[in-house]
Amino acid sequence: MPIDWEQLRIEQPALGPIPVILRDAARIRVFKKGQLLYRRGQLPEAMLCVLSGEIRLVRHAPGGAEIVLQRSRSGFVAEASLDAQTYHCDVVAATDGRLLLFPRFAFQAALENEPVFNRAWINLLAREVRRLRAKGELLSLNSAAARILHYVEAEGSDGAIILNQTRKSWAAELGLTHEVLYRTLRQLRERGGITIEGERITLCAPRVPYDPDHPGEKDQSGWDPLPQMPGGGGASPAGGIDGPDQPRRPGRREQSGG
Amino acid sequence: MPIDWEQLRIEQPALGPIPVILRDAARIRVFKKGQLLYRRGQLPEAMLCVLSGEIRLVRHAPGGAEIVLQRSRSGFVAEASLDAQTYHCDVVAATDGRLLLFPRFAFQAALENEPVFNRAWINLLAREVRRLRAKGELLSLNSAAARILHYVEAEGSDGAIILNQTRKSWAAELGLTHEVLYRTLRQLRERGGITIEGERITLCAPRVPYDPDHPGEKDQSGWDPLPQMPGGGGASPAGGIDGPDQPRRPGRREQSGG
DNA sequence: GGTGGCATATGATTCAAATCACACGCTGGG
DNA sequence: CCCAGCGTGTGATTTGAATCATATGCCACC
Numbered sequence: 001m002p003i004d005w006e007q008l009r010i011e012q013p014a015l016g017p018i019p020v021i022l023r024d025a026a027r028i029r030v031f032k033k034g035q036l037l038y039r040r041g042q043l044p045e046a047m048l049c050v051l052s053g054e055i056r057l058v059r060h061a062p063g064g065a066e067i068v069l070q071r072s073r074s075g076f077v078a079e080a081s082l083d084a085q086t087y088h089c090d091v092v093a094a095t096d097g098r099l100l101l102f103p104r105f106a107f108q109a110a111l112e113n114e115p116v117f118n119r120a121w122i123n124l125l126a127r128e129v130r131r132l133r134a135k136g137e138l139l140s141l142n143s144a145a146a147r148i149l150h151y152v153e154a155e156g157s158d159g160a161i162i163l164n165q166t167r168k169s170w171a172a173e174l175g176l177t178h179e180v181l182y183r184t185l186r187q188l189r190e191r192g193g194i195t196i197e198g199e200r201i202t203l204c205a206p207r208v209p210y211d212p213d214h215p216g217e218k219d220q221s222g223w224d225p226l227p228q229m230p231g232g233g234g235a236s237p238a239g240g241i242d243g244p245d246q247p248r249r250p251g252r253r254e255q256s257g258g
Numbered sequence: 259m260p261i262d263w264e265q266l267r268i269e270q271p272a273l274g275p276i277p278v279i280l281r282d283a284a285r286i287r288v289f290k291k292g293q294l295l296y297r298r299g300q301l302p303e304a305m306l307c308v309l310s311g312e313i314r315l316v317r318h319a320p321g322g323a324e325i326v327l328q329r330s331r332s333g334f335v336a337e338a339s340l341d342a343q344t345y346h347c348d349v350v351a352a353t354d355g356r357l358l359l360f361p362r363f364a365f366q367a368a369l370e371n372e373p374v375f376n377r378a379w380i381n382l383l384a385r386e387v388r389r390l391r392a393k394g395e396l397l398s399l400n401s402a403a404a405r406i407l408h409y410v411e412a413e414g415s416d417g418a419i420i421l422n423q424t425r426k427s428w429a430a431e432l433g434l435t436h437e438v439l440y441r442t443l444r445q446l447r448e449r450g451g452i453t454i455e456g457e458r459i460t461l462c463a464p465r466v467p468y469d470p471d472h473p474g475e476k477d478q479s480g481w482d483p484l485p486q487m488p489g490g491g492g493a494s495p496a497g498g499i500d501g502p503d504q505p506r507r508p509g510r511r512e513q514s515g516g
Numbered sequence: 517g518g519t520g521g522c523a524t525a526t527g528a529t530t531c532a533a534a535t536c537a538c539a540c541g542c543t544g545g546g
Numbered sequence: 547c548c549c550a551g552c553g554t555g556t557g558a559t560t561t562g563a564a565t566c567a568t569a570t571g572c573c574a575c576c
Contacts, residue, residue, distance in 0.1 A: 123338070139397040168553060
């Protein structure tokens with residue numbers, strides 16, 4: 001099956017720097033939901049890039065509970081297996097989909113022989129580190145408002161963002177229910193902390209309303225339009241090695257087997 | 259000030275592969291709490307490795323709220339600035355401490371001229387991606403018990419782990435308060451889901467107790483010793499692009515300015 | 517020995533997100 | 547046109563973690 005690299009490059013810009021020699025070695029693999037693609041302990045033979053569907057790296061706890069270590073619906077996954085002797089977990093298909101496989105030896109050779117590709121790979125990894133670190137910070141925030149603020153500031157420009165997804169999927173990205181996202185957006189809007197124009201969300205500086213009828217009076221509403229962000233005092237988000245200023249709140253509903 | 263590389267290598271194994279030419283170019287910079295080390299928009303001139311203290315990458319929202327994008331108490335930070343034209347945020351010292359600086363041009367040269375270092379850097383980034391992805395999965399879990407299970411399975415071996423930190427700092431790493439960590443550990447222990455021997459924590463398979471006095475009866479406690487892990491049905495942790503099976507619960511206490 | 521600081525641990529209360537329930541609008545397919 | 551599915555949005559209730567409060571033990575320092 002020939003691979004339409006022009007189309008792939010459009011769907012996944014990260015594939016742009018893949019050199020010709022690696023393209024020629026690549027293969028597409030179709031997978032079905034539930035399929036075990038690679039077993040823990042197995043020698044990795046390919047680098048994996050998800051084209052469609054979802055791939056997960058999982059381990060099984062005693063009793064069979066499934067621990068998801070990574071998941072991807074698009075882009076590379078299990079990057080660390082480039083030089084690993086074995087997979088440290090199972091590679092499982094969570095849905096139907098397609099994988100782009102690069103033989104590992106060819107990937108390694110390309111990193112050695114193609115300086116442009118080498119640098120591009122380093123950049124891709126470094127940017128993923130950056131993205132994941134910001135995400136970890138966001139997920140460590142305790143309130144919905146703080147998360148919204150963090151997201152708009154971090155992902156947008158100049159305190160504004162144009163959303164390119166549904167509110168529901170945005171809520172998921174923020175680790176929130178859609179209900180609390182709607183509520184919090186409304187609260188923030190009503191308090192003047194943000195403005196919403198269609199898909200554009202803009203953070204606003206706190207207003208100190210000047211009422212010409214009552215000069216000298218300040219807004220006594222007792223509530224800033226934007227939440228104060230925690231962490232100023234030295235908070236370490238989850239993963240820190242010292243005490244938390246503001247530890248994370250995980251969910252509820254232990255989903256017991258009872 | 260000469261740099262004791264033997265000592266550094268012990269403290270930070272990641273510095274092991276740094277080639278001599280880079281070592282010779284490295285400098286130690288002492289920083290004070292509150293110091294602005296690099297300003298957003300500035301051209302990055304060095305790669306940064308935190309030796310002590312804490313460094314943060316921050317942006318400021320309208321109104322002055324500080325958005326933490328990354329933080330590090332040990333190891334590299336702002337890796338993506340290797341090829342960036344500008345810093346996309348401020349680099350700030352959250353505490354007193356020390357930074358190891360590698361001139362960017364020297365770092366780039368070493369990546370080009372030292373194949374062993376090049377490969378080591380790629381590995382370091384890939385492993386950091388792996389670590390951060392697992393952390394994101396953990397932080398997306400809703401319950402304390404699920405987080406504990408995830409951590410032990412992901413960070414330990416064969417369903418067991420020997421903790422090398424205080425319970426308090428472990429709680430922070432899990433994004434929990436220490437109170438809920440203690441409680442949940444006790445619950446899990448009482449239900450036979452885990453065993454705790456000093457610093458060693460082991461996951462146990464669920465028991466179906468066989469009571470010889472009442473053959474045929476099953477445990478009716480209504481509660482599995484280990485929590486069922488969410489996500490089996492296709493959950494996408496925060497950051498996903500589709501709906502959540504189990505969105506994250508951020509904290510409470512908006513820390514309003516009121 | 518006394519004191520302070522911090523870790524370990526527990527109980528009571530508070531709190532905001534999750535959950536549950538529902539309404540309405542839009543779109544695609546029959 | 548009707549229906550199903552999904553997004554947008556809101557209100558009521560439940561829930562488990564966060565917060566608050568406290569006790570005890572350990573260790574370092576004076």
